[in-house]
Amino acid sequence: MILRKDRWWLQPLVTGLGLLAFVVYGVWTAFRGDFYFAHHYLSPFYSPCFVSSCPPAETWGPAGSIGTVSPALLVLIFPMGFRVTCYYYRKTYYRSFWASPPACAVADVGSTTPGGVRSRYSGETRFPLIWQNVHRYFWYAAFIFAGILTYDAVEAFRFGGGWGMGLGSLIFVVNAVLIWSYTLGCHACRHLCGGGLRKFSKAPARYAIWRKVVTPLNAHHQLFAWLSLIWIAWTDFYVYLVATGTIHDPRFF
Numbered sequence: 001m002i003l004r005k006d007r008w009w010l011q012p013l014v015t016g017l018g019l020l021a022f023v024v025y026g027v028w029t030a031f032r033g034d035f036y037f038a039h040h041y042l043s044p045f046y047s048p049c050f051v052s053s054c055p056p057a058e059t060w061g062p063a064g065s066i067g068t069v070s071p072a073l074l075v076l077i078f079p080m081g082f083r084v085t086c087y088y089y090r091k092t093y094y095r096s097f098w099a100s101p102p103a104c105a106v107a108d109v110g111s112t113t114p115g116g117v118r119s120r121y122s123g124e125t126r127f128p129l130i131w132q133n134v135h136r137y138f139w140y141a142a143f144i145f146a147g148i149l150t151y152d153a154v155e156a157f158r159f160g161g162g163w164g165m166g167l168g169s170l171i172f173v174v175n176a177v178l179i180w181s182y183t184l185g186c187h188a189c190r191h192l193c194g195g196g197l198r199k200f201s202k203a204p205a206r207y208a209i210w211r212k213v214v215t216p217l218n219a220h221h222q223l224f225a226w227l228s229l230i231w232i233a234w235t236d237f238y239v240y241l242v243a244t245g246t247i248h249d250p251r252f253f
């Protein structure tokens with residue numbers, strides 16, 4: 001039974017289509033396996049680059065040690081694991097793809113009672129959804145990846161033997177800022193910084209980070225979840241356009 005009379009289906013529809021578009025794009029770019037670097041711009045989908053096809057200046061570790069598989073297939077498991085288990089994205093795909101429930105005050109499609117509640121609902125307390133709890137561990141990997149993408153943003157200012165700035169450099173900087181904003185606004189990060197304390201006065205540094213950085217970002221976590229998702233795809237696509245010669249990267253100096 002649906003109690004709501006408004007267009008409650010609009011939000012799950014739009015967010016579901018947005019996620020679907022990103023998944024389709026991500027699969028295309030991950031299996032593409034080429035046109036993922038230009039100048040010192042390395043696509044965030046392919047960073048860190050470990051395989052023999054990586055550009056020599058961007059290769060991490062001994063080149064060729066992992067063969068020629070698309071580097072994106074090796075690294076995406078960590079950021080994707082982080083996103084898939086994110087509290088915000090869980091809400092999105094539970095609503096949009098599983099309709100469980102599709103919206104507030106709208107019955108779960110699997111409901112067997114007039115009130116719209118599953119008779120044996122166990123949420124995330126049992127297998128398989130209990131695995132969502134690995135999110136806090138994916139956060140550590142995401143923190144490292146944010147550092148790597150920051151390094152890539154610095155590298156995006158290198159041209160030939162010196163330094164410069166192109167439009168791509170700025171795109172990479174925005175990408176790193178959005179990734180940090182999303183990662184530091186994570187609920188697990190907020191607990192890591194401010195949780196488990198009896199008195200904030202005993203941990204002033206943690207309190208300051210919790211209050212001034214993590215909590216404000218956490219309040220806009222949904223916004224940064226979307227902005228960082230869209231921008232990381234745009235950054236990859238920009239690199240693709242430059243690498244294929246479709247556009248010329250404007251240089252400022």
Ligand code: FES
Binds near residue numbers: 086088183221
């Ligand atoms: S809750 Fe969204 S990234 Fe952790």
